[in-house]
Amino acid sequence: MAAPNKPYTFGLPKACSEEQLVRETAFLYSSCTLQEMGSFYFAHALKADGNASRAVYLKFYDNKLGLLHTSLDKCFHAEPPISASSPPKVLSMAVNPHVFFLRSRLWQGVCLLDNSWTVVVFQTLENEDIPKLASFINDNNPDEIHLTSVHKTGLAKIRDGTPGDFHLTSEDGQKIEVHKTVLQPLWPFFSATIDSNMMEATENSLDLPFPASTIEVAVRYLYGQPLEFGFGDAANLLVMAQMYDLPELLSLAVAKIKAEALDVQQAIMLWKKSFEACNDDLRSYSAARIKQMMPDISHSKLLDDLDRDEMVALFMDVSGVESRS
Structure with missing residues (x-):
């Protein structure tokens, strides 16, 4: 990433005011943010008549310098929205400025761009492909020791780098931020909750009858982050992991308990x-x-x-x- 107040080196940059940005992203397919950088937009290109084309390009707006960076090639084709006021129906999440996950109710995929945003690759994914892809993203740490099947995915980078779009709420009301795109392929209970169209899915919040510290352990497990937890959380996980269908986490809790005097x-x-x-x-x-x-x-x-x-x-x-x- 570029140093502060210096132009980013990816994409085709052009001067752009905030008013022009609204026009450039009028037909928005999806958008997401990356901490310490800003917002990224998957937007339909505009035709000469002002209507949206099927071609979707990636754009990044540097509001400090007033520059709009656009990928040199389209990311993919998609049916444009009926009007500019139509809300996006696709969730997106930035791992970094070159790797993006996208997910709708019917499909999920990844968009990969080279350092200059000249070459763009989009690939749809099955659920079982998510860990393989995230492992690829994590290949810059090949010597890392992985403790669980989820540790092998490198998904911790997503939790550290991008804001979540869903909350898990503990029994004492604390909210833990997560990403639906990450948890759905890895946690069957969570996926069924999202697909149910129940209140939890529409409000993007799920209440769990456990302490925040226990839920945090489960979330760290799902993201493949380092796991350190005491006896109390291990005992709570006996119930939580069994109730919510996380068998490997249950095994980790049992091992922790049996190692205690x-x-x-x-x-x-x-x-x-x-x-x-x-x-x-x-x-x-x-x-x-x-x-x-x-x-x-x-x-x-x-x-x-x-x-x-x-x-x-x-x-x-x-x-x-x-x-x-």
């Missing part, structure tokens, strides 16, 4: 979450740990949080451990 508080919390998630393996595991610490269990305040059915089930589990030992 549990105290009585953690053992009871783990049993409660395992009971809620119907995870029989961890129920037995936590019950065995509780049995080892029976002299201390009466001092745990977490027992007060168990309802009658949970209390009965807990002591049946502990008794079962005793009968097998």
Whole structure:
């Protein structure tokens, strides 16, 4: 990227006022922003009669210098909108000034441009192609150690570089910004929610009954960002990952839990979450740990949080451990 107050070197630049920009992007196909740069526009070229053609070009407006940069070749062809006032129906997201994801309800694709915006390649994608493409974007770090299947995608660059278009809201009202284009191919529950046309899809917000720290771990997993989380979030993920169909994240949570030397508080919390998630393996595991610490269990305040059915089930589990030992 160019230094501040120096022209960017991509595309064909021309002087452009903000009023002219409105005309240049009158028939807008899609638009997106890149932090610390500005807005990019996929806009239909104008014919001599002022109507839109099918050719869509990429444009970037440098408002500091009053320059409009346009790709030298069209990005793709698309049916133009009925009028200039028609809202765009395609979402786009910039990874950098040369890589853009686009998505509609019917298809998804990627637009790749060379450094000068002279050569443009557009390719439609199936869901399984997204990780392959993102891995290609991440090839400048070939020696990076990837901990999960999603870490291999390099999607962390998207979260760091572009504003999101959807919010996951925690139980205490905190909002975590995400990108629909990223989460839909990787998270079946999220994809079904978006495709449902329910209130969450139209309002671009989904309430999740978990703490913000636990949701943040799940989001970092989906973007392939480094994962560091404590026992409390791992226990919550037993429920969240199973409820929302994230099996690899569930495995990571289980591995984290089994690496811990549990105290009585953690053992009871783990049993409660395992009971809620119907995870029989961890129920037995936590019950065995509780049995080892029976002299201390009466001092745990977490027992007060168990309802009658949970209390009965807990002591049946502990008794079962005793009968097998």
